Amino acid sequence: MSAAGLAEQARAARRARTGWLLSAPALLVLLVGAAGPLLIVFAYSVLTRGEYGGVQLPLSGEGWFRVLFQRDIFDDTISLNTAHLAILWRSVWLSLATTAITFVLGLPTAWFIATRPERTRALWLFLITIPFWTNLLIRTFAVMEVIRNEGILNSLLLRLGLIERPIQILFTDWATLIGMAYVYLPLMVLPLYAAIDRFDMRLLEAGYDLYASRWRVLRRVVLPLIRPGIVAGCILVFIPSLGAYVTPRVLGGGTNMMIGNFIELQFGQGRNWPLGAALAVTLLVVVMGALLLYLRVTQPARARDE
Amino acid sequence: MSSPVPAVEARSVVKLFGQGNAAVRALDEVSVAVAAGEFFTLLGPSGCGKTTLLRCIAGFETPTDGAILLGGRDITAEPPNRRRVNTVFQSYALFPHLTVRENVSFGLEMLGRPRAEIRDTTDRMLALVQLDAMADRRPDALSGGQQQRVALARALAPAPEVLLLDEPLSALDLKLRKEMQAELKRLQHETGITFVFVTHDQEEALAMSDRIGVMSGGRLLQVGSPRDIYDRPATRFVADFIGETNVLSGMAEGAVARLPTGETLALPAACSGPVTLAVRPEQLRLAPPWEDGALRATVTGATYLGTDSRLRLRLADGTEMVARIPSVPGGESVPAPGTEVGLAPVRGAVQVLAE
Structure with missing residues (x-):
C-alpha cells in the first residue's frame, strides 16, 4: 500500500475515534435511559417475589416459569397456564385486527387528504390530529358512551328497527377492538398520507393506459410504491396496540385483559413482581420479533410475481 | 381521406373545463381523421388544446360533446384501460419500482397474454429500442434518453392500434432530440403503428410528420402535409407559427x-x-x-x-x-x-x- 494510502487510513482511524468521543453523551443517555431500566426489569424477573410486593434474593426462575405454566397447589403437577395463554393470544389477535382495521380505514382517508388541493390539505390533516389534543382516557370514555347498551349506536339501531334489543358490545373484545382502532387510526393515516403525498399520480394514468383496472393499479403500482408508509403505519399501530393498557381496561372490562393490564396486575394486586417483570420482557421480545419478521418480509424491494 | 376507415377520428369534439360562464373551451368543435399507419402531428403553442385532444383519445378526459372513434368504433364512453391505445407520457411515467423489463411487459401482463408471448414480445421490444443490456435496471439508473426509449417500448409492446405521444422529446437536449426524432420515424416504419404526436416545436413537426394539424385556442386551424402547411398556410396564425x-x-x-x-x-x-x-x-x-x-x-x-x-x-x-x-x-x-x-x-x- 502506498504512503498516501496509509496516511488516509490513519486519518480514517482518527476520525472514527473522534466520532466515538462526540457521540459519547448520546450513548450515555441511551445506556442510562434505555438499557439501564431494561436491565433492572430483567433482574427483577429472575428474583424471588416479596411478601408484600417487591423482590428479594435468592435468584429464582419462578417468574419466568409462571409466564406460561402453573403448578397445581395440591400435587405440584405442572401444566400450561391457559388463562395466561388466552391473554397473550388476545393481545396478539386484537393488535393484528386493530392494525388491519386501521389500514383498511386509513388508506382511503390518507388518499383523500393527499389528493385534496394544496390549500385544504392542511385543514384535513389538522382535523385528523384533533383527537390527540384530548386525553386518551377521555377519548376512551367517549367511545364507551357510543357503544354501551343505552349508547348512541344501540339507540340508533333500535330506532331504525334493525335490532330488537341492545347488542352487548361494551366489556367484550369487540369493544376493545373498536376503541383501539379509533385511538390508533391517526397513527396509521399520517405515515400513509406522507407516502401517498410523495406518490406520482401520473403513474395512475400510465397504469390505466396499459390496460390495468383500478384494482390492479392499486395492487401493482400504488401499494408497492407507498410500502414505506404502510410499514411505518403498521408498526406505529401494532406496537402500542400490543402494549395497550387504558383501552382494554376501560372498554374490555376487568375480565378481557390484554398483556398490558396483566402486567399491571402483577405489580399491583398480584404482588408478583418477578412474574410482571418476566411478562414485560416477554412483551418486549414479542414486539422485537414481530418487528424483525415484518422488516424481513417487506425488506426485499423486488415486487413479487403474482 | 384516402383510407376508408381512419385509425382514429375525432368528431366535433368539444371539451369544456369548469362550469357555466367561467368554463374554458379547451377544444372547440375539433374534427380530424388520422389514417392507419400515418404519422400525424398536432402542433400548436401551449394551451392550444393539443394535449387535451390527445387525452380525450387516450380516455383520460371525457369530451363534453362529440365522439372519439377508434378504427370506426365509437369509444367515447370507454375507460382508458379498455382502449387499444397507448401513450408515451411527457414525463415518461415509468414505474420506478419495476425494472426496465417489467415496465415493458406491464401492458402485456395486464392484457393476460401467455407468459411465453410476454417474454418474447418484451425481448423484441427491448431489442427494438436497443435496451437489451439494461433490461434488469431500474428506471432511475437510466439516462433521460434511455428512459424515453423504455417509455416507447412500454407503449409499443401491447401493439396498440394508435400510439399517442405527448411531447415526448421536450425533456431531451437538442442532440438527443434529433436522434430520437430519427428513432421515432424508424420505429413507426418498423411497427406500422399509427402515431399521433403532440408538439409545440414546429421544426420537429415538419421533420417527422406525414401530416400536421395546427391548433390554436382549442380549434384546429389547418390540416395538411408539412409542405402544404409551410408553403400554403391558411391563416395568419399558421403562417406566423410555422417558420x-x-x-x-x-x-x-x-x-x-x-x-x-x-x-x-x-x-x-x-x-x-x-x-x-x-x-x-x-x-x-x-x-x-x-x-x-x-x-x-x-x-x-x-x-x-x-x-x-x-x-x-x-x-x-x-x-x-x-x-x-x-x-x-x-x-x-x-x-x-x-x-x-x-x-x-x-x-x-x-x-x-x-x-
Whole structure:
C-alpha cells in the first residue's frame, strides 16, 4: 500500500475515534435511559417475589416459569397456564385486527387528504390530529358512551328497527377492538398520507393506459410504491396496540385483559413482581420479533410475481 | 381521406373545463381523421388544446360533446384501460419500482397474454429500442434518453392500434432530440403503428410528420402535409407559427395587390378587397431597387448565419421585413445597413391568408 494510502487510513482511524468521543453523551443517555431500566426489569424477573410486593434474593426462575405454566397447589403437577395463554393470544389477535382495521380505514382517508388541493390539505390533516389534543382516557370514555347498551349506536339501531334489543358490545373484545382502532387510526393515516403525498399520480394514468383496472393499479403500482408508509403505519399501530393498557381496561372490562393490564396486575394486586417483570420482557421480545419478521418480509424491494 | 376507415377520428369534439360562464373551451368543435399507419402531428403553442385532444383519445378526459372513434368504433364512453391505445407520457411515467423489463411487459401482463408471448414480445421490444443490456435496471439508473426509449417500448409492446405521444422529446437536449426524432420515424416504419404526436416545436413537426394539424385556442386551424402547411398556410396564425414569415396587408385589385406604399405585388389568384399576404423570408430575393415588381426597402441590419444571412429591412411605409439571402462562395457580402435595395418575391411566393 502506498504512503498516501496509509496516511488516509490513519486519518480514517482518527476520525472514527473522534466520532466515538462526540457521540459519547448520546450513548450515555441511551445506556442510562434505555438499557439501564431494561436491565433492572430483567433482574427483577429472575428474583424471588416479596411478601408484600417487591423482590428479594435468592435468584429464582419462578417468574419466568409462571409466564406460561402453573403448578397445581395440591400435587405440584405442572401444566400450561391457559388463562395466561388466552391473554397473550388476545393481545396478539386484537393488535393484528386493530392494525388491519386501521389500514383498511386509513388508506382511503390518507388518499383523500393527499389528493385534496394544496390549500385544504392542511385543514384535513389538522382535523385528523384533533383527537390527540384530548386525553386518551377521555377519548376512551367517549367511545364507551357510543357503544354501551343505552349508547348512541344501540339507540340508533333500535330506532331504525334493525335490532330488537341492545347488542352487548361494551366489556367484550369487540369493544376493545373498536376503541383501539379509533385511538390508533391517526397513527396509521399520517405515515400513509406522507407516502401517498410523495406518490406520482401520473403513474395512475400510465397504469390505466396499459390496460390495468383500478384494482390492479392499486395492487401493482400504488401499494408497492407507498410500502414505506404502510410499514411505518403498521408498526406505529401494532406496537402500542400490543402494549395497550387504558383501552382494554376501560372498554374490555376487568375480565378481557390484554398483556398490558396483566402486567399491571402483577405489580399491583398480584404482588408478583418477578412474574410482571418476566411478562414485560416477554412483551418486549414479542414486539422485537414481530418487528424483525415484518422488516424481513417487506425488506426485499423486488415486487413479487403474482 | 384516402383510407376508408381512419385509425382514429375525432368528431366535433368539444371539451369544456369548469362550469357555466367561467368554463374554458379547451377544444372547440375539433374534427380530424388520422389514417392507419400515418404519422400525424398536432402542433400548436401551449394551451392550444393539443394535449387535451390527445387525452380525450387516450380516455383520460371525457369530451363534453362529440365522439372519439377508434378504427370506426365509437369509444367515447370507454375507460382508458379498455382502449387499444397507448401513450408515451411527457414525463415518461415509468414505474420506478419495476425494472426496465417489467415496465415493458406491464401492458402485456395486464392484457393476460401467455407468459411465453410476454417474454418474447418484451425481448423484441427491448431489442427494438436497443435496451437489451439494461433490461434488469431500474428506471432511475437510466439516462433521460434511455428512459424515453423504455417509455416507447412500454407503449409499443401491447401493439396498440394508435400510439399517442405527448411531447415526448421536450425533456431531451437538442442532440438527443434529433436522434430520437430519427428513432421515432424508424420505429413507426418498423411497427406500422399509427402515431399521433403532440408538439409545440414546429421544426420537429415538419421533420417527422406525414401530416400536421395546427391548433390554436382549442380549434384546429389547418390540416395538411408539412409542405402544404409551410408553403400554403391558411391563416395568419399558421403562417406566423410555422417558420418565419413576412405579413403584409394590401388591397387586392384583380391579379395584383396594392400595398400602402403604393407598390403592387402579384397575387397567386385574382381577388378583390383588403387582403393579408404572407411571404417567406427565404423566398425574397435582392434586386436593384428599380427592378419591375420589386419593393423598395432600406436595409436596417444583417446577421451572418453561415448558410445564409438574415437581413432586416424596412419598406417605405415603415413595415418591417426579413429576408434570408443564401451565402455564395467568394461572393459579395450582403448590403450594409442604410443601403437602398429592391425586394423581389420569387414566383409563387406570395400567399393570401384568411384572417
